[in-house]
Amino acid sequence: MSELTGRVNFTRLLAFIVAAALSLSLACASQAEPETEAPAVTAPAPVAPAAAAPTTAPASAPAPAPSKQPEGELVVGVPLLHPLVQLQEKDANGTVGGPGTDFQVFEGIFRAQFTEPGIIPSQEEFEPEIAESWEIASDFNSATLNIRKGIAWHGDWGELKAEDVVFTYNNSFKTGSVSNAGEQLSPGHRAGWEVIDEYTAKMNVKPGEFSPTWGTLHGGLGWDSTFGMTCKHCFEELGESDFISTPIGTGPFVANKWIGNDELEGEALTDHWRITPNIKTLRIYEMPEDATREAALRTKEVDITQISVKKIAGIVDDTGGTAVPMGLPNPNTIYFSGNYWAKTCPECDEEDLLKMPRPGFLPDEDHPWIGDPFADGCDYDAMFSSVPPPDESVCPEMEGPRKVRWAMSMAIDRQAIVDNVMDGFSDVAYTAMHTQFPPGSENFQAEWTVPFDPATAKQYLADAGYPDGFSVVFWATESVPNTWDPELADAVAEMWREHLNLDVTVDKSPYASRRPETVTKEMDVPWLHGWGMPPGGTKAPFFCPTPGHLGGAELPAVVCDVNYQNDVEPNEQKRIENSIYFQNYMAYWHINAAVATVKSFWVHLPEVTEWHPYWGSSFNNPATVVVDK
């Protein structure tokens, strides 16, 4: 009977299921391109040609012939396309000032001068963009910016005015803001902006805290992103939720579509105030897998893409393309976390760190790399008064862990990693400030060099009381391989095992999963990090007391104070001297150990006959691309 019962409905049931699944698929198939599309955008009215830039010798990126109309399309494969968060206070990933300005949908107040790839632009002179000129007050407590007239917002949103500039900046300073760009501003520059008149905005600076390198961030020379201008009245009319995901910029490309983690489609404006792009359509596709991007380039589905260094030689040979090194290389550096040595944190509520030590400050047998400057026998003030410290000021609780850190650094064969892991497309690095002081450069100090010397390293470990090694977790995230190379970390771990007999566990957790530990100061393991920065900048915020993100160590005030002077020191040579002073401490105490640089390479096909990227590690300046397909 069961067979008969089954047979009665079997055909119908099977047909029904198949038909339902088919209908579902077809129904869904007809809904191509769902997602959030920008509202209909019309080209802005023609504007008067811009006034000449007031900076001295601004080297603009070569622009295409103005009479030519945009045509054709450019397809770019990127490892990551952040979803647009068009509101500074919530833009933790810097989407407006990062990809937004890179892809020329948004614009900043000014930007770094154009330089050929590999050449760091000036940090003192910039190319005007939204601001046609600016003037710094004689007391250094403010700067006044003259906003260019006639710059139109994409769509029917009218003209950009000073109130938009002020809105953009002040929004990033709001309490609870997680603004990427706002966080990078030096503290004195978070004092608030104000509108002077329709086309004039004023940047206020806390007295005595004017940063001589204030233009670095605004010019796109910062670590991650700059400020892209956002539209105040659009925010008020659309409301926060719609405004956040509706791209309204002023750049030469109108974003018709910006779908996070998927694609961006830009359409060239033919009458933009600054530049007429050569290509009509810009398509940015997110392709998370390196292998997929490589395949897409080989099949010419994309014209330009980022490729890991290990694949460059083969791809360039096979496609006839060109590899372009972009931005500054990142010195991949091991931070020996847990060395929280500061006594106070002026910016935090819990100022007295002696009473409330950081949770990650665990100088014990399980953390042999963490020193304890507060131990009996250590003269804290004397110990940090010079490099090297005066005799008798250092206690075993500091000297032992210092030797452990040096041992772990000396057991790394950096040249072998460069040759074998990085395929030669890399440089040996000894300091986290590698890009400021590369080995062999004028200011590089001989004592910063770390020799590959396993025997001495082993001896150091024995001196510190660990002749048989110890167990250690080494966090090297896999989630940003073009910045911090996980294979480099594997090689380091293997060298520690081989030369020091360490029991190493490589933790490849995503960056975001352990990032909170850097904010709460619970981080107590060595981890791979490091980024390149231009000369004259300061690393102090990353290794000195702060309520925010930190490199897993806090140096004493005597060290931090000198380096913090770089925020206000106008003399570049003096800033470099401060950085050398800071690096001397870092090197002696070996708070971190750089290994090798990781460079950002973008490869384009031969069909891309022209492209003049600005300084930066991400794809940018598509307006200058000429494609001959």
Next chain:
Amino acid sequence: MDAHSIGRILFAPSFWERVCVAYTSIIHWKLTGEMLRLVLRKLAAIVVVLLGLTILVFSLSHATGDPRYLYMTQYTRTTSEAWEAQGKAMGLDKPLVVQYVIWVGNALRGDFGNSVYYQRNSLDMILEALPATIQLSGISFLFAIALGMPLGVLSAVKRSTFWDYAGRSFALLGQSVPPFWIAIVLVLIFSVQLHWLPTSRRGDWTHYVLPIVTLGWLPAAGLLRLTRSSMLEVLDSEYVKLAKVKGVGSLSIVWKHAFRNALIAPLTFAMILLAGFMTGTVVVETVFAWPGIGRLAVNAALNTDFPLVTGLALIFGIVFLAASLVADIVYGILDPRIRYE
């Protein structure tokens, strides 16, 4: 089926309406008796499982320490004042049970909170990504059935021949080779070497081929093996032997007598597979840059985007439970013995 239903069927105004009435009557009949009890039993079980799922997901938010960490970004600055304010806003000052009830209440309304990473409503994000995944998994599901079941029948009927070995080899490969490897090799062969198909992304029909093969191969292999073993069992049964003795044609035996009865297990398995397709597209969507919920889940996890992860976990759970309910009902319809258990 009662007399009233039979009367409605007979006196319906047109042929197609009679067909429809007959169909719905049968379904109605099925559901009014033991089937209804079966469905109610399963629904009760689903409620319990859902309750467990919510407790699990809620517990996970506290398992990693203070839930406020889950909402931190790289640029969060932790002053104790801001910390306390955030705790209050999240209801952390209330007893755990109250927190759970509030959280479940919000989740039932589809409010998982704004995505930390996207700064948008989590449910909106999921619903926007869902069509791409339904599209991919729906077609892959059909591909798996269309390939796995006929090959399973062929393998059983042509037992110990070339066709059997070929089918089993296909199944062995599909079940043993990781999908990410299949994906990369397919791209290498069909895109890079032969230039027949695009490497990735959503587009015209050519964009579907490689992701569908990658996604469908493993389930097709499972269906093949299950269909084959079921067919072998049925082909060895007494009534099939009797049919052979009576001289019934081999095609008729295979498709009319054996196949229908052998399909019970594979078909119910296929229902679960459908849910697996919906939730198992993570690798395929990442390799082929397919903008579905698989990639959304990867990005949410990589960014510790807790509200989004929570929403996805509950949606995935509901999809699985719904699929298992359908599978149970289908099984109950196909095999009445199930209803009396």
